[in-house]
Amino acid sequence: xxxxxxxxxxxxxxxxxxLAELGFDVVMAPPxxxxxxxxxxxxxxxxxxxxxxxxxxxYLQAVDAGADAIFMLGGxxxxxxxxYAEVQREIMRDLALPVRMVVLESDNFVHELGQVVREAGxxxxxxxxxxxxxxxxxxxxxxxxxxxxxxxxxxxxxxxxSCSSLFAEAVRSVDETSSWTxxxxxxxxxxxxxxxxxxxxxxxxxxxxxxVGEIYMLIEPVVNLHLGERLGELGCSVTRxxxxxxxxxxxxxxxxxxxxxxxxxxxxxxxxxxxxxxxHCFETVGYxxxxxxxxxxxxxxxxxxxxxPEIIAETILPTVSVDFDIPVLTVTLDxxxxxxxxLTRLEAYTDMLSERRQRRMEVxxxxxx
Amino acid sequence: xxxxxxxxxxxxxxxxxFEEFFRALGCEVVVTASTTASIAQQGIALACDxxxxxxxxxxxxxxxxxxxxDKIFVPRLFSTESGTCxxxxxxxxxxxxxHSISDMPPLISPYVNxxxxxxxxRRAVWAGAKEITLNPWxxxxxxxxxxxxxxxxxxxxxxxxxxxxxxxxxxxxxxKPSGNIAVVxxxxxxxxxxxxxxxxxxxxxxxxxxxxxxxxxxRDLVQANLQLRKPLFWxxxxxxxxxxxxxxxxxxxxxxxxxxxFGCGLESLLIDLVQRMARLHNKPFLLLTMDEHTGEAxxxxxxxxxxxxxxxxxEAGCV
Numbered sequence: 183x184x185x186x187x188x189x190x191x192x193x194x195x196x197x198x199x200x201l202a203e204l205g206f207d208v209v210m211a212p213p214x215x216x217x218x219x220x221x222x223x224x225x226x227x228x229x230x231x232x233x234x235x236x237x238x239x240x241y242l243q244a245v246d247a248g249a250d251a252i253f254m255l256g257g258x259x260x261x262x263x264x265x266y267a268e269v270q271r272e273i274m275r276d277l278a279l280p281v282r283m284v285v286l287e288s289d290n291f292v293h294e295l296g297q298v299v300r301e302a303g304x305x306x307x308x309x310x311x312x313x314x315x316x317x318x319x320x321x322x323x324x325x326x327x328x329x330x331x332x333x334x335x336x337x338x339x340x341x342x343x344s345c346s347s348l349f350a351e352a353v354r355s356v357d358e359t360s361s362w363t364x365x366x367x368x369x370x371x372x373x374x375x376x377x378x379x380x381x382x383x384x385x386x387x388x389x390x391x392x393x394v395g396e397i398y399m400l401i402e403p404v405v406n407l408h409l410g411e412r413l414g415e416l417g418c419s420v421t422r423x424x425x426x427x428x429x430x431x432x433x434x435x436x437x438x439x440x441x442x443x444x445x446x447x448x449x450x451x452x453x454x455x456x457x458x459x460x461x462h463c464f465e466t467v468g469y470x471x472x473x474x475x476x477x478x479x480x481x482x483x484x485x486x487x488x489x490x491p492e493i494i495a496e497t498i499l500p501t502v503s504v505d506f507d508i509p510v511l512t513v514t515l516d517x518x519x520x521x522x523x524x525l526t527r528l529e530a531y532t533d534m535l536s537e538r539r540q541r542r543m544e545v546x547x548x549x550x551x
Numbered sequence: 552x553x554x555x556x557x558x559x560x561x562x563x564x565x566x567x568x569f570e571e572f573f574r575a576l577g578c579e580v581v582v583t584a585s586t587t588a589s590i591a592q593q594g595i596a597l598a599c600d601x602x603x604x605x606x607x608x609x610x611x612x613x614x615x616x617x618x619x620x621d622k623i624f625v626p627r628l629f630s631t632e633s634g635t636c637x638x639x640x641x642x643x644x645x646x647x648x649x650h651s652i653s654d655m656p657p658l659i660s661p662y663v664n665x666x667x668x669x670x671x672x673r674r675a676v677w678a679g680a681k682e683i684t685l686n687p688w689x690x691x692x693x694x695x696x697x698x699x700x701x702x703x704x705x706x707x708x709x710x711x712x713x714x715x716x717x718x719x720x721x722x723x724x725x726x727k728p729s730g731n732i733a734v735v736x737x738x739x740x741x742x743x744x745x746x747x748x749x750x751x752x753x754x755x756x757x758x759x760x761x762x763x764x765x766x767x768x769x770r771d772l773v774q775a776n777l778q779l780r781k782p783l784f785w786x787x788x789x790x791x792x793x794x795x796x797x798x799x800x801x802x803x804x805x806x807x808x809x810x811x812x813f814g815c816g817l818e819s820l821l822i823d824l825v826q827r828m829a830r831l832h833n834k835p836f837l838l839l840t841m842d843e844h845t846g847e848a849x850x851x852x853x854x855x856x857x858x859x860x861x862x863x864x865x866e867a868g869c870v
Contacts, residue, residue, distance in 0.1 A: 228840070230819040259784035260639045262816055268781050269823050285781075454650070457627065457662060459643040460636070488601070490816040494643040497599045501650045514601060 186249035196318035232486035260460030336414025392473030461491025474506035555620035557612035567700035575693035733798035736810035764794030795825030
């Protein structure tokens with residue numbers, strides 16, 4: 183049994199390590215490119231959201247590379263993601279691909295995994311499972327923290343593109359580690375290199391942008407056309423609200439800090455959105471308000487075309503924008519979106535934000551009114 | 552107290568219940584007229600660009616009620632069937648309306664979550680009624696009236712009555728039909744003749760009987776849904792797929808028309824599933840994806856081509 187799984191940012195580093203250590207023969211889906219998107223879109227329903235098309239492309243390319251089993255998550259709605267696997271299974275059956283979909287739901291996770299392990303004829307060292315999972319989570323967690331750091335500090339890099347190269351190098355190095363000491367060494371190396379890539383912090387603070395929106399579009403850089411990097415190159419310090427490791431810690435583990443923040447978020451969001459509507463609409467509106475309260479200069483909301491919960495957030499953000507005096511830019515992407523068009527919009531937006539700040543400085547001496 | 556009910560979205564499925572409930576509580580109930588071009592245009596202007604067409608039309612209906620009534624009834628339907636949920640846009644509808652339309656009267660928006668069972672329903676009914684009366688006997692009487700009215704409508708649907716108002720479009724009235732067509736989709740797409748560009752009228756003029764998901768009993772729908780490996784977690788999805796699968800397997804149905812709104816989240820997956828069922832049973836299938844730019848002439852052309860195909864199929868003996 184040769185297993186594969188869909189791409190979502192750098193989560194592959196942790197998932198590949200976990201499956202490989204359990205004894206599976208892991209076939210990695212090739213990195214996402216435009217071909218992946220086009221291939222996926224060709225075999226997907228007409229107006230399905232972009233993550234479905236990307237995943238479909240991942241599966242088809244992975245099957246070409248020799249995979250015969252795919253690990254995928256399920257769900258109970260209202261977001262469509264919970265039903266992706268069923269339709270994808272049917273599409274691959276129509277294409278006569280000899281692939282088995284292993285769908286992990288919240289209520290049959292262990293049972294399904296155990297069944298696959300038995301079928302593959304593996305002897306899994308169950309005692310090692312917990313430390314192994316902890317290590318994989320630590321890898322992904324470190325890369326998420328590094329990405330957050332780079333998004334925040336990219337505006338002061340000496341050479342354009344050096345931070346992104348460092349990140350790619352860090353991902354490769356972390357992927358090769360298999361012990362805590364090796365991981366710590368990589369962390370120290372990267373931290374040292376990063377210091378030399380960045381100019382000292384300027385006197386005038388950069389524009390601070392909060393990046394919110396649908397989780398897959400935020401985490402997968404190819405699909406959001408490297409939005410965070412583009413904003414960094416335009417001189418903005420970007421803060422993103424969601425990372426894969428944070429999601430795992432909040433929903434699968436007991437992280438009291440995450441849970442306390444979630445309660446704060448609920449308190450802040452309820453006047454605008456009375457209850458959760460599925461997806462990450464609640465988080466989008468909540469973080470938008472939180473960033474506004476922390477004095478950010480602007481917000482960028484990113485969503486795939488027809489994403490239902492994010493469209494509700496899109497309707498609510500204009501009121502948040504007026505109430506908290508913070509500009510909001512909504513970017514809707516699908517496989518037809520072009521990088522040049524997005525860059526033009528971002529340049530116009532950042533110009534407008536600089537001008538706004540300039541005007542306020544002239545009027546009151548402070549960047550905010 | 553004047554309570555307004557917009558004739559859009561959940562109205563088309565539950566309207567007798569809503570109207571009777573508020574009437575029995577002693578309110579004057581104002582229901583908007585059927586969708587017209589001006590209501591639709593108003594809705595398109597007010598709503599966010601990317602929302603689906605039926606929700607835009609809902610915005611238009613709510614705007615039409617502003618200034619005429621004291622409160623508008625827009626329930627927060629999280630779940631109308633145990634173990635399922637609704638489309639996120641229906642769940643967050645009240646908030647969307649609040650943020651898109653200014654100068655709106657307050658909304659009566661009880662949170663309906665049938666996943667919580669009878670307790671959830673009781674809480675929802677109480678939340679809906681408490682702004683009008685706190686008398687539990689009156690509320691309980693209103694509930695019974697609403698339930699009776701809705702069961703009566705269910706009964707007429709099961710007998711094949713498409714529209715109570717316009718009896719000429721009823722299934723049971725056509726004695727010698729040219730054929731039987733199943734039209735599946737969300738109730739707000741099917742029973743709003745402005746949204747589906749008078750599809751039922753076109754079918755009736757040509758002498759075809761029309762069958763909809765509401766004409767199937769709960770048991771038929773559950774039976775049809777068993778064909779899925781994993782049950783759909785949207786109640787609306789179960790009805791659309793259940794109807795599609797049932798009618799695909801039914802020998803007396805000549806063809807299936809699936810009416811979907813562009814951008815509908817549920818439909819993006821359902822059109823694939825229903826089409827698969829139609830293909831499995833070798834049933835002619837037509838998908839009509841509608842939005843605010845669709846023209847009636849285009850729909851009529853496609854419909855005529857589809858019906859011609861059914862005739863030729865029958866003549867060639869392929870049935």
